[in-house]
Amino acid sequence: MPNPKKFREKIPPDKGVRVLFRNKYRTTSHRLTGFDYASDGAYFITIVTKNRYHFFGEIVDNKMVLNELGKIAETEWKRTAEIRENIRIDEFVIMPNHINGILWIENNPEHP
Numbered sequence: 001m002p003n004p005k006k007f008r009e010k011i012p013p014d015k016g017v018r019v020l021f022r023n024k025y026r027t028t029s030h031r032l033t034g035f036d037y038a039s040d041g042a043y044f045i046t047i048v049t050k051n052r053y054h055f056f057g058e059i060v061d062n063k064m065v066l067n068e069l070g071k072i073a074e075t076e077w078k079r080t081a082e083i084r085e086n087i088r089i090d091e092f093v094i095m096p097n098h099i100n101g102i103l104w105i106e107n108n109p110e111h112p
Contacts, residue, residue: 040107042090047099054096070094077101 031037049055056070066074073094081089092101
């Protein structure tokens with residue numbers, strides 16, 4: 001299983017992420033001001049692993065091969081709709097360091 005501590009040790013303590021990337025990347029929110037993200041609709045979700053570490057598996061012969069953590073991520077993604085009655089999952093893909101998927105929020109499914 002991947003060891004995230006091993007990756008973190010590569011950054012010297014005096015050069016933390018905030019110092020290394022100061023003024024290099026935009027950190028403002030991509031959310032639409034005033035939009036209610038709990039409202040009905042389809043949402044494209046991206047979940048990225050810390051430091052983009054390959055926690056979920058690897059690409060072999062142009063196919064994603066999930067490791068144990070990748071299989072857990074897949075199971076939990078699918079379980080989202082089972083434990084939240086107003087959520088429906090659509091297409092999704094698990095890559096070595098991120099998950100992309102579409103979630104539908106349906107607070108009033110009788111009125112599409």
